[in-house]
Amino acid sequence: MSRTGARLTEGNVWGTILRFSLPFLLANLLQALYGASDLFMVGRFADSAGVSAVSTGGQVMQTITGLSVGLTTGGTVLIGQYYGARRGRDTVDAVKTCLLLFGALSAVMAAGTLWFLDPICALMQVPPEALSLTRDYLRICACGIPFIVGYNAVSGILRGLGDSRTPLLFITLACVINVSTDLLFVGVLRMGAPGAAVSTVIAQIASLALAGCYLLAKGHLAKYRRGRPRFQAVAAREMLSAGLPIAVQEGLVNASFLVITALINHMGLVASASVGVAEKLIVFSMLPTTAFASAIAAVTAQHKGAGLMGRARRCLGVGILLSLLFGLACFLAAQFAGPALVGLFSKDPSVIAAGARYLRSYSLDCVVVCFVFCLNAYFSGGGHPVFPLVHSLASTCLVRVPLSWYLSRVPHADLFYIGFAAPAASLLSLGLCRVYLAVTTRRARSKGGE
Numbered sequence: 001m002s003r004t005g006a007r008l009t010e011g012n013v014w015g016t017i018l019r020f021s022l023p024f025l026l027a028n029l030l031q032a033l034y035g036a037s038d039l040f041m042v043g044r045f046a047d048s049a050g051v052s053a054v055s056t057g058g059q060v061m062q063t064i065t066g067l068s069v070g071l072t073t074g075g076t077v078l079i080g081q082y083y084g085a086r087r088g089r090d091t092v093d094a095v096k097t098c099l100l101l102f103g104a105l106s107a108v109m110a111a112g113t114l115w116f117l118d119p120i121c122a123l124m125q126v127p128p129e130a131l132s133l134t135r136d137y138l139r140i141c142a143c144g145i146p147f148i149v150g151y152n153a154v155s156g157i158l159r160g161l162g163d164s165r166t167p168l169l170f171i172t173l174a175c176v177i178n179v180s181t182d183l184l185f186v187g188v189l190r191m192g193a194p195g196a197a198v199s200t201v202i203a204q205i206a207s208l209a210l211a212g213c214y215l216l217a218k219g220h221l222a223k224y225r226r227g228r229p230r231f232q233a234v235a236a237r238e239m240l241s242a243g244l245p246i247a248v249q250e251g252l253v254n255a256s257f258l259v260i261t262a263l264i265n266h267m268g269l270v271a272s273a274s275v276g277v278a279e280k281l282i283v284f285s286m287l288p289t290t291a292f293a294s295a296i297a298a299v300t301a302q303h304k305g306a307g308l309m310g311r312a313r314r315c316l317g318v319g320i321l322l323s324l325l326f327g328l329a330c331f332l333a334a335q336f337a338g339p340a341l342v343g344l345f346s347k348d349p350s351v352i353a354a355g356a357r358y359l360r361s362y363s364l365d366c367v368v369v370c371f372v373f374c375l376n377a378y379f380s381g382g383g384h385p386v387f388p389l390v391h392s393l394a395s396t397c398l399v400r401v402p403l404s405w406y407l408s409r410v411p412h413a414d415l416f417y418i419g420f421a422a423p424a425a426s427l428l429s430l431g432l433c434r435v436y437l438a439v440t441t442r443r444a445r446s447k448g449g450e
Contacts (some may be wrong), residue, residue, distance in 0.1 A: 013311065017295055017318045017361040023164040027155075029284075030168075030175040036280050036345070037179045038196035041186040043239035043345045046193065048273045051346055052265075053133035053193040055276015056124055059261050061141050062283070064109060067247045068149040072102055072156035074243020077301045077381055078235065079160030083303030090235070095157050096236040107150035113142040124258065125265040127272055140197035147204035153323045154211040159298050166214060172208045178203035199384035209217035245385040246376075252389070256404075260421065263408040267353040270348070274355035274415060278347040281359060285330035285366045286373075292319040300381025309382060309444065316378045334363030354415050361419030368426040375433040384440065391432040 039058065042050045075098035082091040117138055126134045151174075155167035178199050185195030261279075265272045292432070296319045303312035333341065338356030346352060376388040404421040407413060 002230040002416045003321030006328055007221040013314050013318055016299060017292065017315055017322065020162070020164050020299065021270075021291045021295035021319070021322075023168045024159070024294050025288055027168040027171045028165075028287040028291050030171045031178075033175055034052065037175075037182045038186075038193075038200060039277065039280050039345050041182045041314065042193055042196055043243050043277070045186050045190060048265050048269055048346075048348055049127070049352065050133055050192045051273040051276060051348075051351070052130040052269055053137050054125055054128070054196055055273060055279065056126055056261060056265065057137035057141060057193070057197070057274070059279065060113075060120060060124070060138060060257055063255060063258060064113065065144060065148055066153075067109070068102075068106070068145075068152045070247030071105065071240075071243040072098070072149070072152040073246050073297060073380065074239040074344040074385075075102070075153060075243070076156040076160040076298055077243075077385075078238050079157060080298050080301030080381065081305035087305075093148040093232040094235045094239070097232045098153055098157055098239060101236050101239060102149050102153040103146070106146040108147065110142055110145035112141065115143060116275060117142070119243075123262060125262045127269045129266055130272070136194040138196045140201060142203035142443060144204040147201070147208045151204065151211060154208070154215065159294065160301065162298065162302070164295070164298075167211075170210050173210050174207035174366075177206050178255075194352055237431065241385070245389040246380055248389050252392045252396050256400045256425075259401050260418070262406045263404055264415070264418065267408065267413060271351045271415060273346060273351045274342070276359055277342050277351065277355045278362060278419075279360045281341055282362060282366070283333070283336075285327075286369060288326035289323040289366075289370050289373050289397055291296060292323045293377040295319060295383040297377035300378050304382050312378070312382065313441070319377075320371055320374045323374055324367070327366045327370040331363045334359045334366075344418075358415035358419045362422055363417050364420070364423040365426050368423050368430055372426050372429045374432075374434060375437060379433075379436070379440075382440075384401065384436075387433075387436050391436075394432065395425040395429045398425075399428050 033237035039051065039054050042054045075094065079091055079098070081092045115272055117135060120133060120138065121134055124134075151170060153169075155170070158164070158166050181199035181202055182196060183189045185199050189195060191198070191238065242429045261272075261275060264275045289291070296316055299315045300309075300312045303309055338359045339352050342359065345353070378386050379385065400421050403424060404418055407418045
C-alpha cells in the first residue's frame with residue numbers, strides 16, 4: 001500500500017494541509033465545472049424551463065452525490081486510521097470491503113431514484129412548464145449514480161492513503177468529456193436538459209473507467225483477489241458506523257435545500273431558475289472550504305491512528321484559516337458582482353436580477369461554513385461522526401427550513417430575505433460545534449491525551 005500512500009502525520013503542518021488539499025480543491029473545482037457546464041449550456045441554448053429543469057434536477061442529484069460522499073468518507077476515515085497506525089493487512093481488507101460495499105449500495109440508490117421519480121418531482125413542486133424536462137433529466141442522471149458512487153469510493157480509498165493527486169486525474173478526464181459533449185448535445189444538437197444529462201452520465205462513466213484502469217495497472221485488483229476473503233464484515237460495519245452519520249448529515253443539509261427549492265419553485269418559474277443559478281454559484285464558492293475540510297478529515301484520521309491528536313488540532317486551525325480567506329473573497333464577490341455572476345448562467349434579465357439578490361444574502365454562508373465544515377471533518381476523522389449529524393439536524397429543523405418557509409409565505413416574499421435562512425442555520429451549528437470542541441478537548445486532556 002505504500003506505493004500509493006503518504007504519511008500525513010509527518011512534516012510541516014501548513015505544508016501537509018496545502019499539499020493534500022490543493023489537488024482535492026482542483027478536483028472539486030473540475031467536478032463543479034462539469035456540473036455547471038450543464039446549466040451554462042442550457043442557459044445559453046434553451047429557455048427558462050430548461051434552466052429550471054437542470055437546476056431542480058441538479059439539486060436532487062447533488063443530494064444523492066452528498067450521500068455518496070458521506071458514505072464513502074467512512075471508508076476514507078477507516079482506511080486512514082489503519083494506515084496511520086501502520087496496520088497494513090487491515091488496510092488491504094478495508095479497501096476490498098469499501099469497493100464491494102459501496103458498489104452494492106450504489107445499485108440500491110439508482111433503483112430507488114428511478115422508482116420514486118414521480119414523487120420526487122411532486123415534492124419538488126416543479127413548475128408545470130418544466131415538469132417534463134425535469135423528469136427526463138432525472139431519469140437519465142439516475143443511471144449514472146453507480147458511477148458517481150464508484151468514483152467517490154475509489155477517491156475515498158486513495159485519500160485515506162494520503163493520495164489526493166490521483167483522483168484529480170479522474171475528474172479532469174470527466175470534465176473535458178462533459179464540456180465537450182455538452183457542446184455537442186446541447187449546443188449543436190439542441191437536446192436541452194436531456195442532452196445535458198446524457199453528457200454528465202458519459203463523463204461519470206469515463207471517470208470510473210479510468211479509476212478502474214488505474215487500480216488494475218497498479219496491481220491492486222490482482223492483489224485483492226488473493227489471501228483473505230474479499231469482504232470483511234467488521235470493516236464494513238466500521239465504515240458504515242463512520243460514514244452513515246456523515247451521509248445522513250449531508251442528506252439532511254441537502255434535503256433542507258431541496259425543501260427550500262420546492263418552496264421557491266412554488267413562487268414561479270423566474271424564482272425557480274434564479275435560485276437554481278445562485279445555488280450553483282454557491283457550490284463553486286464553497287469548493288475551497290470543502291477541499292480543506294476533506295483534507296482535515298483524512299489528516300485527522302491518520303493522526304487518530306497514530307495517537308497525535310494535538311497535531312491534528314493544529315492542522316484544523318490551519319485549515320479553517322485557509323478556508324476563511326476564500327470564503328471572505330467569495331462573499332465580497334457576491335456583494336459587488338452578483339448580477340455579472342448570475343448572468344454567466346442565464347440571459348433572462350428577470351432571472352439575473354432576482355438571482356443576484358438571493359446571492360447577496362445567501363453568500364454570508366460562505367464565511368460561516370468555513371468553520372462548520374472544517375470542524376465537522378475534524379470530528380468525523382477523530383472518531384466523533386455522530387455529533388455533526390446532531391447539530392445539522394438541529395440547525396435544519398429549528399432554523400433553515402422553518403425560517404425559509406416563513407419568509408417565502410409572507411406577503412411580497414423576496415428572495416433576498418429568504419437567502420438569510422442558510423447562514424442563520426450555520427451560525428447555530430457553529431455555536432454548537434464550538435461547545436463540543438471545547439468539551440472533547442478538555443476531556444481528552446484530562447485523560448492524559450494530547
